[in-house]
Amino acid sequence: MSYKEKKVMTIGLVSELTGLSERKIRYYEERKLIFPERTAGGTRKYSFLDIERLCEIAEKMEDGLFTREIKELERRKRKSASLA
Template sequence: MSYKDRKVINIGTVSEMTGLSVRQIRYYEERQLIFPERTKGGTRKFSFSDIEKLMDIANHIEDGLQTVEIKRMESQRKHRQLRNQMIRGQINAAFGMRK
């Protein structure tokens, strides 16, 4: 696992780093745009990748997009990535190539 994906940053620090309020960050979690981990005590933990994603979300919101549109864009992006991985796998299988 990359250091960027390790969930070790608390919500207060994320708020300071992004300029977003704690309330905004929680709202984006409620809208299922970000997925922090929870400690046994319920504390949210974020990664640097989550922070980058929050900044992207904030930029989209500034550009006038709604959270439902952002979620749809993310779903389409993930679908394209999966499709591309499948195509690469089929090409590798057909031509005996390895990563």
């Protein structure tokens, strides 16, 4: 696993790097759009890939999509990718 995928950042830093509120970041997790890991104590840890993913999500939210639709879009992408 490369550095990009390793879950190492706390939510505070992710919030800083993405410009998204911690509230939003936790909410997108609740909606199953991102999947941080946890420390033994329960603190969330994110990867650089999660940061990129969050930026994409943020763009789509700005376009007025619902989290549900974003989830749906990804499902389709995966499907077409598996057909290629």
